[in-house]
Amino acid sequence: MKTTDRFSRRGYALFVLALLAAMLLCICVGSVSIPLSNTLTALWNTLWRLPMPQGVSANIIVHVRLPRVLNVALVGASLSLCGAAMQGLLRNPLADGSTLGVSSGASLGAVIALVFGITIPGTDYGGVMLMAMAFAFGSLVLILTLAYALDRSLSTNSIILIGVIFSMFVSSAMSLLISMADEHVRSIAFWTMGSLSGTNFKQAALSAAALLICGSVLLRYARELNAFAIGEDNARHIGVNVRRVKLIILIVGSVMIGVCVSIGGTISFVGLVTPHMTRMIVGPNHRKLLPASLFSGAIFLLLADLVARTVLSPVELNIGVVTSLVGAVAFVAIFYRTRKAR
């Protein structure tokens, strides 16, 4: 029984290999073309802490591409895992940080922290990150309360409607902030469009820690999520503490979204698209789906970032442009399918 229920070792190995291949590809390919041998030497020497070869290419690999690739992979993995967990929890294929408006809520928190200069002494990103998390959680609670109040079954339509309304509310709040604080306009644009350019190892370490802690919590609730998938009552009947599990998953999800937004701004649709693609490969069982979404989210965002970095080189696109393009199409396809299924 266990072998079919769990994610097999071979399955893990395949996902890990695919992720490593994607990371390697993203380190080797970029706006500036660098000979493969130089890239690999630089990478090898970093891994084993050997002395660096001199020259521009080593700098580009080690200080520009490597931290960025790490950040992209971690943010992609986190967003995708969150999306998968939320879709399971709310039994809604369209639930995700960006469709619900949680990401925009988080970015509003980040912008407020910037405009009003809220910082935590001794940390670089503390204030922004904390505000992003708090606002992510606050918006999630607000959205769900509204949704429940309007429609207890939490149908797809009401979730989308409320997500749209909430995103509109956030964008007008942002405009208000922009007209109040002109000096921050440029940075505000960054939060709304999303970009992982200029990210560093410190940020990668932060999001790695967040993913490690929150990710392992979410993965531990895979069984409960499976129970939720059949129905909240069903979960209750088989002994799941529904309120507690819900609250924990929502808090953990908000923390992850908050961290991701404070590092890369609002990157839409990652948490929506990749769990769906993953579900097509590994099926709906959360014990497989959650870990698989983690990997596929990282791979998806890595490839999206690769496109953003190279397609118009030397000009760089915002990564949100790429993910939204893919995401919007997927969104329509999923919506269409769920409507038809009814």
Place this chain on the structure above:
Amino acid sequence: MFRKLVSPLLVLLMACSMTTVMAEGTPITVTDMYEREITLEEPATRVVALSAADCEIICALGCEDALAGRGMYCDYPESIADVPAVQSGSETNIEEILALEPQIVIMSDMAQSEEQVKLLEDNGVKVVMTRNTDIEGAYDAIEMIGALLGRDAEAEAMVAGMRAAFEAIKANSEHAGKTVYFEVSPPEWGLYTAGTGTFMDEIAQMCGLTNAFADMEGWAFISEEQVLERNPDYIVSVSGMPDADMEIMEREGWGEVKAVVNGDVFNADADAFSRPGPRLKDAAESLYRFINDTDAQEEPAA
């Protein structure tokens, strides 16, 4: 030196002829940068200017008293803070402008809509549009605003002074194949630079430098790797952040860029470099001094 003396003299001569014309009360007619004709019976005494550059031009012409209102972001010279501020750009508020009862409104083509222009004109306010994309355009704006305010002579002098300063810089600069990278915003918010067709590019060329991103048209987001690869000899930060030069010098991975190795990173006055007004001269001179390591007092000899 000779040139420096001659132009003010010429200007003085012209000034005399101008004032006589004015005295006769001939109406002033100017064509703005959108080919629209504006006629005034006499020099304007109540003006609202929405763009920072146009405000600077008005003040530099000695007409700060004629300013009935200024756009929100007009902050130079400091004394301008006493002039009532109005919303500008996409937030332009017509009522607010009308309440100041200006004779003319000078606006650049940032975000005002045609409807807004029409609304102002329907209320008897003359609208003058400026569109400055290069230094020649700045000259045109200065001359046009000078004419509207009855300060043709001062405007001529200002333009002549700018031309002379730029010529002097050009004459004293050699094209040694050095490159410069302008950083408009740091990597945190996405690297943003100025390509060809910007004031910064024009100023760089004047100083004998080649823009490292000359292949980009206008303003563009660029990838960090490209900056490292192009390895500029000079980096000029126009992000307007304090200590931007220090930040670049210590930036992770930039340690081998020529400009950083040689300490040739300049934290420039962002406003002077980006506003198409009289301070473009200061911008060019500051860059010239920076790359030639001359003291602040020394000017490029004509």
